[in-house]
Amino acid sequence: MRLANACAALMFVGIAVYALLAGADFGAGFWDLTAGGDERGRAPRAQIEESLGPVWEANHVWLIFVLVTLWTAFPAAFAPIMSTLYVPLTLAAIGVILRGAAFAFRKASETLPLRRWFGATFASSSLLTPFMLGAVVGGIASGRVPAGEQSGDVLRSWLNPTSMLGGVMAVVVCAFLAAVYLAADSERRGRPALVLFFRRRAIASALVAGGVALAGVFVLQHDARTLFHGLTHRGAPLIAVSAVAGAATILLLVRARYAAARVSAALAVVAVLFGWAAGQYPYMLEQSVRISDAAGPHATLVAILVVLGGGSLLLVPALVWLFVLMQRGMLVAEH
Amino acid sequence: MLGVLAVDQPDLFYARQQMAFSLGSHIVLACIGMSVPFMVVLAEWKGRRTGDLVYVTLARRWAKAMGVLFAVGAVSGTILSFEFGILWPRWMGRFGSVMGLPFAIEGFAFFLEAIFIGIYLYGWDRLPPRVHLWAGVPIGIAGVASAFFVVAANGWMNDPTGFTLDAAGNVTHVDPWAALFNSGLWPEAVHMILAAFIVGGCLLATPYAWAMLRGRRTRYERVGLLLPLTFAMIAAPLQLVVGDWAARHVAVHQPTKLAAMEGLYKTTKGATLHLGGIYVGHEIVGGIPIPDGLSFLAFHDPHAVVKGLETVPAADRAPVNVVRTAFQLMVMIGTAMIGLGLWMLLAWRKRRSVPRSRWFLRAALIAGPASVVALECGWITTEVGRQPWIVWQVMRVRDAVTDAPNIRFGYYLLIAVYTVMAVFTVLVLRRLTNTPLPTDLTRALSDEPEPLEGS
Secondary structure (H helix, E strand, O other): OHHHHHHHHHHHHHHHHHHHHHHHHHHHHHHHHOOOOOOOOHHHHHHHHHHHOOOHHHHHHHHHHHHHHHHHHOHHHHHHHHHHOHHHHHHHHHHHHHHHHHHHHHHHOOOHHHHHHHHHHHHHHHHHHHHHHHHHHHHHHOOOOOOOOOOOOOOOOOOOHHHHHHHHHHHHHHHHHHHHHHHHHHHHOOOHHHHHHHHHHHHHHHHHHHHHHHHHHHHHHHHOHHHHHHHHOOOHHHHHHHHHHHHHHHHHHHOOOHHHHHHHHHHHHHHHHHHHHHHHOOEEEOOOEEHHHHOOOHHHHHHHHHHHHHHHHHHHHHHHHHHHHHHOOOOOOOO | OOHHHOOOOOOHHHHHHHHHHHHHHHHHHHHHHHHHHHHHHHHHHHHHHHOOHHHHHHHHHHHHHHHHHHHHHHHHHHHHHHHHHHHOHHHHHHHHHHHOHHHHHHHHHHHHHHHHHHHHHHOOOOOOHHHHHHHHHHHHHHHHHHHHHHHHHHHHHHOOOOOEEOOOOOEEOOOHHHHHOOOOHHHHHHHHHHHHHHHHHHHHHHHHHHHHHOOOOOHHHHHHHHHHHHHHHHHHHHHHHHHHHHHHHHHHHOHHHHHHHHOOOOOEEOOOEEEOOEEEOOEEEOOEEEOOHHHHHHHOOOOOEEOOHHHOOHHHOOOHHHHHHHHHHHHHHHHHHHHHHHHHHHHHHHHOOOOOEHHHHHHHHHHHHHHHHHHHHHHHHHHHOOOOEEEOOOEEHHHHOOOOOOOHHHHHHHHHHHHHHHHHHHHHHHHHHHOOOOHHHHHHOOOOOOOOEOO
């Protein structure tokens, strides 16, 4: 029981880090898409390419981390989630392929028509993946994934109000994180025009995220009562933290405190994710499968924790080095 | 025993095709991803140490191509972890806790690969040279480690250990470490890693073989051809030994897979080996027979008894001709590679250069695609040879598949996306190859192209 909770907590940390890092990479795709024509969009697109290039692949691996931990530690949750929600998951995977490949292709191409074409693919697939993953979360959180070997309703499990809320929320939150990070990156590189460009967008997306969250209250109240109860009881403090951190981010952006805004934006997102986790606890699949029910045998949980512990000894220093080099401007594309 | 769980899945065929297609695509990229970093780092090291522009330029160009291929490989690898659950939830639900551990370790290897490739590709201009060079080393090591652990999971499918099944078919007594270190791991993993060096080396050499055939024969092309090809040609003879090891492992642990690979129906003492031919009505027709050959190869004893397909019911036999043809083709290409390596070695000992013959360049050009064919054939041999089992003699593929409807549409979508991606990958790589060389290098390459012999 305690081991299973530890594995679930670590997996959730993976989800949160994926949301914070890869989420921002997807959000950057949104701003790439809406940056305007070739001339007007040149500077923001260059900033996006610079900020993503060295890190997006490492950020992406958190998704693998989550999937692998889920199937090894909680096979009884992994199997039904994947089979019932295979449609949005397949679409999310397609988005992952197109986004990654197109981003790499764009970087390696010189001619404008090709760059434009790859850029459009990169940007639009950056919307697809977070939307679909948000829909998957909505399906799980609203208790639409039945336990056992029989798959549930493969359409209504994600074509439902909570999933749509999850999808929209994911896209908006990714865009919000990206805009805040990119404003901070632009400031550090001394590009005031870009700072303003991304600041405007960060504030706007924060407001939109707040609006979607308020609308979400009504959606969840009607469509996902158990989740709603969890969020307003056990999860309530975290949801409150998220709201405060979101508001603080807007304030910090207005005052041009970008480094601090980055932290509070991340806090707002992490708090809402953990609010979801707290609201759903102890269930992995609402109403039927508890964390302890889904967990694999004791020996496997121990092995997983050993691997995660040992792996972190290698991973954390490498990751820290990557981000330090990034912050110091040591990682740049050649010209 | 578990057969009663089989679901009515009209799309089983498509699920299988989708898995085969996405694994078959990813395996090529994975091979490049674990071998080419070593070649790039070696070229960079030579270039930095000697200041030789040929090596410096090659290293940078290879790194660019590696960056594109790594990105495509990373995303195509991600799809696989989705597909394990989407297509085979019953397998994962039942055995995820048994065989998931190597994937968890592989996840960390993948992390390190992704982190260091970011540092290596983008740190070229601003990191101190020595630091940059060393940042390239973990990419290849982590790539090889990834392969090792992924193959551990595949080895487990061939030799499932680390659990017991109780009378009701429930998985009990799980020992994930025993599952990880299954007996199939070592021969399969070493075989896979050597294959990666053959594929990576041969593929990286092809554009230079092509350029030399078309008359560009400066030192730049010669080094570009020789450096990667040397990796491949060192791996090729080792692969012969390891291949033998892997085959003997199959002979012991999966006798009917070996029987399918060789087209042996009757259990035979002193079994004959057939080169070529096809399997018709329980016999090989039209091949060259080598008496006692199979017994000798499988057990290193000409009188050993080799089990035939007759030992299992017809429903539990793999499609012989597919497995056997793939296996023979792989062995044939592997053998030819060794010949190519010897040719290269002789020329090097005589004149410290590439063989002068145009036929050598043609062979080197073909070696690229041929190595990929051999790779796919090896993969087909082990995967199709395992059929109808997803977990050898424990779970059938049809018991593992999802019961969700209409999964064939995912397969169609994936084919479309991969086709587009393949086209653009080739396009982008071609553009990289055709970028003109830096002018200071072209000036340095004023040495006369060597004449070629032959037509």
